Amino acid sequence: MARLPGTEGDGEIADRVRARRGGSLHPLDRMLLHSPPVADGWNSLLGAVRERMSLPADLRELVILRIAVLNRAPYEWAAHEPEARRAGASGPQLAEVRKEKPEFEGRLARVIAYTDAMTRDVQVPDPVFDALRADFDETGLAELTATVAVYNMVSRFLVALDIQP
Structure with a gap:
């Protein structure tokens, strides 16, 4: 059992995370959304690493x-x-x-x-x-x-x- 409960993921930042994830939030996202600014930065950084770099x-x-x-x-x-x-x-x-x-x-x-x-x-x-x-x-x-x-x-x-x- 995770040490914090997951959040529902409401708001603009949660919507951006959902958009990157293909429409849903993962348990990791629900933890990150306890701090929307952290979740927003995380989403941007991970989006760059996963989707915009040339590393095979x-x-x-x-x-x-x-x-x-x-x-x-x-x-x-x-x-x-x-x-x-x-x-x-x-x-x-x-x-x-x-x-x-x-x-x-x-x-x-x-x-x-x-x-x-x-x-x-x-x-x-x-x-x-x-x-x-x-x-x-x-x-x-x-x-x-x-x-x-x-x-x-x-x-x-x-x-x-x-x-x-």
Whole structure:
């Protein structure tokens, strides 16, 4: 049971959240709407990360799922596993991302190493960051970093308030 009751989600801000979500509010939204200014900013930020960046959707979703695993956020996993599958993530990739030490190759291995470093340690060793330079331009590096940072925020909100799927 979540630590706060969900809100009904009335008003202009709730309507903007519904519009981004395709017409309904999720349990996360109902918690965020306890503070409409936070919900409004969150909605705008997550809309940018989810809908307006050039980071490939399959990478974005695997990063989000990795963060869900590392931060023990089952709601985040439940919300994003279907998105990952729609974006082309395979069953074996989903199983691998759940492991303590996933064994990916190439770009995905470097992205997961970066995600792990940002999530577990906050500070990223230079070799981990520098390895990504072959895979991403400056925009891509900024977008990957923003995605990891934002979904760590999401998972920490979910876990702290015990929001379950």
